[in-house]
Amino acid sequence: MIDETFEEFASLYVLGLLEGAELAAFEQKLARDPASAQLVRELRESSAQLAFTASDAAPSPELRARLLDRLDTAAAWRKQSNVLPFRTPVWLPWAAAASLTIACAWLGQLYLGSRFEAATLRDQQALAEFELRSARNQLEAERLIAGHQLSAMTEQLAALDRQLKSEGDLAQFKISTLASLLGNSPQALAVAVWNPAKQEGVLTVEKLPALAPDKDYQLWLVDPQYAIPVDGGVFRVDPSTGVAHVTFKANRPVNSVAKFAVSLERKGGVPKAEGPMVLLSQ
Amino acid sequence: MSTLTPCWSGDFAVQPAWGDVFARMNPAGSTPESVAAAERAHFDAELMRRMGRSDREAFAQLYDRFSRPLFATALRILHNSAEAEDIVQDVFLALWEKAAAFESGRGSAFAWAVTLTRNRAIDRVRMRKRRSELLAETTAEDAGTQPSGTGPDSADGLMLKEQAGAVRAAVAALPADQQRAVELAFFSGLTQQEIAEKLREPLGTVKARIRRGLLRLRDTLGGRHD
Numbered sequence: 001m002i003d004e005t006f007e008e009f010a011s012l013y014v015l016g017l018l019e020g021a022e023l024a025a026f027e028q029k030l031a032r033d034p035a036s037a038q039l040v041r042e043l044r045e046s047s048a049q050l051a052f053t054a055s056d057a058a059p060s061p062e063l064r065a066r067l068l069d070r071l072d073t074a075a076a077w078r079k080q081s082n083v084l085p086f087r088t089p090v091w092l093p094w095a096a097a098a099s100l101t102i103a104c105a106w107l108g109q110l111y112l113g114s115r116f117e118a119a120t121l122r123d124q125q126a127l128a129e130f131e132l133r134s135a136r137n138q139l140e141a142e143r144l145i146a147g148h149q150l151s152a153m154t155e156q157l158a159a160l161d162r163q164l165k166s167e168g169d170l171a172q173f174k175i176s177t178l179a180s181l182l183g184n185s186p187q188a189l190a191v192a193v194w195n196p197a198k199q200e201g202v203l204t205v206e207k208l209p210a211l212a213p214d215k216d217y218q219l220w221l222v223d224p225q226y227a228i229p230v231d232g233g234v235f236r237v238d239p240s241t242g243v244a245h246v247t248f249k250a251n252r253p254v255n256s257v258a259k260f261a262v263s264l265e266r267k268g269g270v271p272k273a274e275g276p277m278v279l280l281s282q
Numbered sequence: 283m284s285t286l287t288p289c290w291s292g293d294f295a296v297q298p299a300w301g302d303v304f305a306r307m308n309p310a311g312s313t314p315e316s317v318a319a320a321e322r323a324h325f326d327a328e329l330m331r332r333m334g335r336s337d338r339e340a341f342a343q344l345y346d347r348f349s350r351p352l353f354a355t356a357l358r359i360l361h362n363s364a365e366a367e368d369i370v371q372d373v374f375l376a377l378w379e380k381a382a383a384f385e386s387g388r389g390s391a392f393a394w395a396v397t398l399t400r401n402r403a404i405d406r407v408r409m410r411k412r413r414s415e416l417l418a419e420t421t422a423e424d425a426g427t428q429p430s431g432t433g434p435d436s437a438d439g440l441m442l443k444e445q446a447g448a449v450r451a452a453v454a455a456l457p458a459d460q461q462r463a464v465e466l467a468f469f470s471g472l473t474q475q476e477i478a479e480k481l482r483e484p485l486g487t488v489k490a491r492i493r494r495g496l497l498r499l500r501d502t503l504g505g506r507h508d
Binding site: 041044052059067 | 353445473474492
């Protein structure tokens with residue numbers, strides 16, 4: 001039974017207007033139903049007649065001649081293809097086997113050659129990688145050495161700087177020798193060095209008389225800006241040699257030291273010199 | 283690139299059995315057009331059989347019978363005479379090459395040739411993506427053509443003129459809306475939806491018009507074989 005829907009599908013089908021799922025479903029039905037196939041054939045024949053509704057026109061006369069020439073060429077080729085006898089020669093299998101053997105040998109040689117070439121390339125790659133690693137290590141070593149050299153030079157520069165600074169400071173140092181004022185110890189001697197930048201100094205004494213337990217030697221720094229000497233601290237000497245090495249500081253800021261003096265004072269020292277002066281810078 | 287869905291690939295082996303069309307025709311109910319169509323189809327089939335035996339003369343005769351409608355169809359679709367000639371040349375070479383496989387019981391040689399021509403022309407149109415440009419042109423502006431209202435004076439030419447006249451009369455007898463829908467479907471290469479948009483009608487209406495138009499042509503031109 002052919003209904004209108006099927007007729008519609010058949011009409012679209014012969015005009016190439018069915019697509020996708022519709023086309024697949026229709027062709028399935030067509031394959032199963034002879035009546036449907038008959039309708040499609042009839043519609044196809046009718047639709048082909050529509051070619052006559054196009055405006056009448058003829059191709060160029062040359063087309064006919066050209067086509068007939070093409071037919072001659074095609075016919076000659078076809079005839080040649082048909083005429084050529086071809087019987088399988090007896091030697092063909094042997095020739096095929098020989099060809100196969102030669103081909104296998106050639107391919108084997110090609111394979112081995114390729115393997116050798118690949119191995120060579122791998123070696124070259126490994127060598128290149130090794131050289132690359134060596135170059136990197138050398139570069140790293142040189143970088144470290146350069147770093148060390150730089151830090152060493154930096155330290156040297158710093159040392160030089162410090163040295164220059166200290167030499168500059170040394171020029172500012174006040175160095176004085178102190179002579180004995182004691183009649184019983186005329187050979188007593190002292191050297192005082194004062195660093196104004198650090199506001200500290202070093203005192204070395206020799207051959208000073210040993211002290212009583214309730215006495216101390218006291219160092220004084222004479223700064224013109226003060227009315228009385230500045231206290232430099234107390235010290236004691238080795239009773240057997242009379243030697244002492246003392247680092248001292250002033251108990252108030254000192255601009256310049258005009259004189260150093262050492263007096264004999266009571267134990268612990270005094271804020272203002274009271275006892276006899278035993279040493280005085282020259 | 284879209285390709286035309288082949289409604290007839292040209293491979294006869296995949297076609298449903300055609301049956302003995304003419305043997306099953308009912309002479310009592312036949313129209314003059316259907317009888318003439320059967321005679322033409324029979325003659326064309328004989329030419330194809332001779333072509334299958336590499337008969338150049340048969341090819342030349344088939345060319346004289348088919349070349350004008352095939353060229354006109356390709357030209358109507360492509361609007362370019364050089365391209366239309368290319369298509370016609372390809373189709374005739376295909377007919378020559380496949381003539382030995384032709385079986386008249388599976389369809390007429392003319393329908394096969396028209397289908398090949400139309401499919402190839404529409405494929406070419408879609409390939410060059412100039413569809414809208416081509417559709418803007420009018421049929422009368424078939425550039426580069428040399429319209430010929432009078433074909434050759436040979437018997438084939440006269441027969442062609444008669445056949446063309448009968449088909450045009452049948453198409454002209456269709457209601458205008460059916461005529462427009464059928465012609466667009468055959469010559470434009472548009473999809474169903476595109477045809478509906480061009481005609482500014484619902485898709486269902488357009489499908490129905492195509493169905494009615496083709497069935498009526500079948501009845502008028504004698505394609506029906508009950």
